[in-house]
Amino acid sequence: MKKLTDILKNTPVREVCGDTAAAIGGLVYDSRAVKPGDCFFAVPGTQSDGHDYIPIAVEKGAAAIVCERMPADAAEGVAYVLVGDSAGAMADMxxxxxxxxxxxxxxxxxxxxxxxxxxxTLLYDLVRAMGYKAGLISTVVYKIDGREVEATHTTPDSIRLNAMMREMADAGCAYCFMECSSHAIVQERTRGLDFAGGIFSNITHDHLDYHKTFAEYIRAKKLFFDGLPKGAFALTNADDRNGRVMVQNTAAAVSAYSLRAMADFRCKIVEMHLDGMLLRIDGQELWVGLLGRFNAYNLLAVYGAAALLGLNRGEVLRVLSMLHAVSGRFEKIRAANGTTAIVDYAHTPDALENVIQTIEEIRTPGQQLIVVCGCGGDRDRTKRPEMAAIAVKYATTAVFTSDNPRHESPEAILDDMVAGLEPGARYLRIADRAEAIRTAVMLSRPGDIILVAGKGHETYQIVGDVKHPFDDREEIKKRFALLN
Known part of the structure; x- marks a missing residue:
């Protein structure tokens, strides 16, 4: 329990009506979760407005309401806090x-x-392998030291973020590594957090359904670096044309990493094979179990961040050579006949091309590449024909299929994908994802490579609002078991 006045200390407030000494038992923004003594945040959203649910929150016993518009009828015994930005106030509080x-x-x-x-994830695995306790907030899973918590969003809401970080701190964690999505940054979920550093990976077209323009998407990412404090570090990818843009107004100390140019942290790919690659970082060669130029960038970012955190560089390189690929990221499954399936989360044109180009570097003459991919429903439609064009450009055969159609027709999504393809393009369209994977396996010959892209670690298919059990990896294993 905390007094309302205590949790308002660093929050910009326009007006308070009621008892600021009210005891607050919890913070909620979903009226269905309100319990007596809670503080309810009325947050305007894209689908609904939290202000419409203030009466329900009051009826359920909320002790305080934080809102951008005062309700016409104020309930007795409830404190009302008027703010200019409910989401920002929620993060501060x-x-x-x-x-x-x-x-x-x-x-x-x-x-x-x-x-x-x-x-x-690699940063989390690295520091834990070096003997430190750490937390992780990622698309795949949240972790409080060794304990796993189901991930609901890439970056959860500010209440859950702070609650988890409190658990991390109480568990003795020294570090926390978290993904910061563009949605989360714009919606101020990361506001009020004290960052020791930030890393910029790259930026390509994505989430234009939400941000509307690429310029706004870039601005959303840049806001994160604009907010970093003076004592923090900002590590940027010098090989991305927007890498310097991200850090041009930051107060943090800027460092850069590169595979192509002079930078604070540099890497060269010496050799690449299906089982991993030989890298040269800081003049030292190391073998890593991850594959692809994109993973060389990821590993270099990890190395750079670890160095900026003050960790021993030689020890960091030693541990990097022991780390494994993240679930659903270039995850390899081999059949008894030598066919290899690769499951990857790639769901943007750039990510798909990166993965396929990596396969192209290790593919031998005569090896077929069969690509299975789709595009999610209720998401950026502009990338659909781009994804299809990339798959057709590289694959022996491309199989277009369903990928979390949500409220859209799978066939309509496939129509968008194939709309810009040249006549004679080699592809199949099979809306049923299980059937698409079965067909890809049937088309393969011993030793071929099958890429199943888009869902990676996910163990479900979203149709409408319902998550149906579905795992690309399990589907592949089932089909591989039937091969002679």
Missing amino acids: AAAFYDYPSRELKLVGITGTNGKTTTA
């Missing part, structure tokens, strides 16, 4: 309610279009 847990951690945020999950 969540940090105060949980006693600013991010100040007790070395918190590093990773933002960009691709590579966030891998970079955050």
